[in-house]
Amino acid sequence: MKKQVYHKAKAKQVYMTQSQVTRALIQKEITxxxxxxxxxIPLIVLRDKYSFGKKRLELFTEEVLKQVKCVENNVVTLEELHEVIKKETGMEVKFK
Structure with missing residues (x-):
């Protein structure tokens, strides 16, 4: 059974100075x-090793970007996502 981790985050009203707005825009562009x-990298692996075509690669990309938005919006942390993977599969997400 697949579990969706993401959900809609509530928007918060935030007031920022012009320099904060500029910094936030630059940070968003860099991100x-x-x-x-x-x-x-994962797209080429999915294509080369698992023969994903355009449609499946697009669906994968959409789902990854949804998860990224959840992390950006503080709906979930990377650590929580890693914990879910470990709990459900036994695999630790780490750099070897």
């Missing part, structure tokens, strides 16, 4: 560019 670059 988005980094995600696009990092998505290339």
């Amino acid at each position: 988005e560019k980094s995600m696009i670059m990092l998505l290339g």
Whole structure:
């Protein structure tokens, strides 16, 4: 049984100075560019090793980006996602 971890986050009203807005926009742009670059690795693995086609790669990308938004919006932490993986599969997410 697959479990969806993400859900809609409630929007918070935040007041920021112009420099904070600029910093937030730059940070968002850097994050988005980094995600696009990092998505290339799992996408090529899914394509080369598991023969994913365009449709399945697009669906995978959409789901990854949903999870990223949940982390960005503080709905869930990376540590919580790693705990779910370990609890459900026994696999630890770590860099070897």
